[in-house]
Amino acid sequence: MPISLDPQMMRAIIMDHYENPRNKRTPTNKHYQMMHIDSPNCIDDINVFLLEENGIIVDCAFDGIACTISTASTDIMTELVIGKNVKDARYIINQYQKMIHEQPFDAIVLDEAIVFINTHRQAARIKCATIGWDALEELLDHKHEKG
Amino acid sequence: MKKIDPYSIRNDFPMFKNQVKMQGKPLVFLDNASTTFKPFVVGKAVNLYFESETANSHRGDYDLCYNVDVKVDETRASLAKFINAEKREIIFTSGTSMSINLIAYGYGTKFLTKDDEILITQAEHASNVLPWFKVGEMTGCQINYIPLNEDGKLVPENLRKVISKKTKIIAVAHVTNVLGFIVDIKEIAKIAHEFGAIVVCDGAQSVPHMPTDVKDLDVDFLSFSGHKMVGPTGIGILYGKYELLEKTSPFMTGGGMNAKFDMCGDITYLLPPSKFEAGTQNLEGIYGLKAAVDYLTNLGMENIRSYEEELRAYAIEKLKKNDKVILYNEKAESGIITFNIKGVFAQDEATYLNSQGIACRSGQHCAKVLLDYLGEVATVRASLYFYNTKEDVDAFVLALEKGGDFLDAYFA
Numbered sequence: 001m002p003i004s005l006d007p008q009m010m011r012a013i014i015m016d017h018y019e020n021p022r023n024k025r026t027p028t029n030k031h032y033q034m035m036h037i038d039s040p041n042c043i044d045d046i047n048v049f050l051l052e053e054n055g056i057i058v059d060c061a062f063d064g065i066a067c068t069i070s071t072a073s074t075d076i077m078t079e080l081v082i083g084k085n086v087k088d089a090r091y092i093i094n095q096y097q098k099m100i101h102e103q104p105f106d107a108i109v110l111d112e113a114i115v116f117i118n119t120h121r122q123a124a125r126i127k128c129a130t131i132g133w134d135a136l137e138e139l140l141d142h143k144h145e146k147g
Numbered sequence: 148m149k150k151i152d153p154y155s156i157r158n159d160f161p162m163f164k165n166q167v168k169m170q171g172k173p174l175v176f177l178d179n180a181s182t183t184f185k186p187f188v189v190g191k192a193v194n195l196y197f198e199s200e201t202a203n204s205h206r207g208d209y210d211l212c213y214n215v216d217v218k219v220d221e222t223r224a225s226l227a228k229f230i231n232a233e234k235r236e237i238i239f240t241s242g243t244s245m246s247i248n249l250i251a252y253g254y255g256t257k258f259l260t261k262d263d264e265i266l267i268t269q270a271e272h273a274s275n276v277l278p279w280f281k282v283g284e285m286t287g288c289q290i291n292y293i294p295l296n297e298d299g300k301l302v303p304e305n306l307r308k309v310i311s312k313k314t315k316i317i318a319v320a321h322v323t324n325v326l327g328f329i330v331d332i333k334e335i336a337k338i339a340h341e342f343g344a345i346v347v348c349d350g351a352q353s354v355p356h357m358p359t360d361v362k363d364l365d366v367d368f369l370s371f372s373g374h375k376m377v378g379p380t381g382i383g384i385l386y387g388k389y390e391l392l393e394k395t396s397p398f399m400t401g402g403g404m405n406a407k408f409d410m411c412g413d414i415t416y417l418l419p420p421s422k423f424e425a426g427t428q429n430l431e432g433i434y435g436l437k438a439a440v441d442y443l444t445n446l447g448m449e450n451i452r453s454y455e456e457e458l459r460a461y462a463i464e465k466l467k468k469n470d471k472v473i474l475y476n477e478k479a480e481s482g483i484i485t486f487n488i489k490g491v492f493a494q495d496e497a498t499y500l501n502s503q504g505i506a507c508r509s510g511q512h513c514a515k516v517l518l519d520y521l522g523e524v525a526t527v528r529a530s531l532y533f534y535n536t537k538e539d540v541d542a543f544v545l546a547l548e549k550g551g552d553f554l555d556a557y558f559a
Contacts, residue, residue: 121170
């Protein structure tokens with residue numbers, strides 16, 4: 001996805017993922033790991049679910065109360081990491097964090113997540129754009145039981 | 148009655164005088180329920196302590212110390228006059244949270260038992276809920292809720308429905324922080340006293356905005372914060388009726404609050420208010436608070452109240468013309484306006500307002516009250532003060548009209 005994506009398209013992508021999230025659900029399968037994450041500074045309060053088998057992310061989902069920015073950013077993340085191996089997923093998360101914090105990053109792997117490139121303009125919302133990503137990183141770093 | 152002139156008042160405030168901008172736009176500050184700007188005189192008073200009157204208070208043998216003691220005493224007197232209390236009934240704390248915790252621990256855990264009850268409401272701020280939960284945990288007493296009316300307001304007749312001889316403490320806000328209703332606290336206190344209960348009143352959202360007379364209201368305790376009334380952060384007040392303060396245990400012990408103690412553990416505490424003021428006080432905060440109270444007194448609380456009422460009415464009238472605005476507390480009497488924009492998550496709207504230089508607060512101000520009375524998980528809150536102008540309201544109203552696409556905050 002080119003970095004010169006026009007603002008209208010970027011808005012459309014965010015709204016699409018907010019209004020029709022692909023992976024906003026609570027899996028019933030108990031083999032998922034789960035991480036609850038919320039923020040004292042905002043309203044977001046979500047669970048992130050991860051199903052990892054043999055180093056591959058078989059599924060990733062999230063559920064809970066979340067604003068447009070956190071819903072869309074977490075949903076795009078789930079799409080990006082499903083089917084990837086853990087190493088590649090970590091690389092994507094790392095590049096995303098770099099983008100959010102205005103450092104040089106590898107745009108190719110971020111695909112639609114590039115729409116959050118302007119988050120720094122609303123510094124109070126950086127947490128919203130990263131909350132799901134932080135949870136997934138934590139799940140990849142440490143084993144968590146579901147529920 | 149003197150009419151408030153916000154345009155000349157703004158010259159008293161560095162945040163306006165310095166033309167502070169947000170997101171490159173002139174700042175419209177509508178988050179006064181959260182904190183307030185400070186006039187030059189407050190900064191000057193704080194600096195006076197730093198620059199020419201620095202010393203500790205209590206028992207100093209030299210003039211500087213004595214002068215600080217005098218200033219602390221004068222501040223106490225100003226505060227007492229401000230709420231029509233006795234000077235000895237005014238205790239310095241770090242703010243409303245500490246004031247309420249002081250009563251919860253010093254009175255609640257001391258006198259309540261498992262057979263007793265504390266009544267609160269679902270509209271209370273966390274600082275007027277969690278300390279009482281702690282008392283419940285420590286004494287086994289029950290925490291129960293006075294039902295709110297259909298608007299989310301506490302009305303005395305609903306207290307009558309639930310109060311009993313078991314009720315020992317009624318802890319409620321004079322003005323609630325989400326919906327902004329002014330509670331008839333005088334009637335609440337009257338009912339409470341019929342049953343032998345005390346009223347612990349959270350004045351954080353009321354004392355800065357309207358005249359407060361503790362004798363007339365007959366509340367037993369009242370707490371409020373300096374920073375919400377143009378004073379510094381980290382300084383606040385607990386008022387208590389003297390005979391109750393005498394019974395209340397100190398929340399903190401240490402220097403400045405004991406009369407004498409020996410190695411056998413025999414301790415005599417000083418009398419209130421000193422009993423509750425262990426350790427070195429926030430002296431620069433006390434200097435600043437005195438200047439803040441003098442500033443408000445000079446403007447006149449009645450004038451402030453009526454100006455805010457007028458400004459709120461102006462805002463409500465304009466907001467009602469916008470079909471996208473959902474108002475949750477049209478009938479509230481304070482300067483608090485709680486709303487959402489149809490189809491927009493509260494925090495996204497607040498971010499959009501930020502991009503327009505407008506400071507509002509979004510939040511699950513209290514999940515329970517919002518869900519039960521508003522059917523919403525989150526709302527945006529605009530809160531007015533006497534230095535807000537009709538132009539502030541116009542900018543806010545216009546932003547909400549144009550704010551169809553809140554993602555402008557990121558892409559415009």
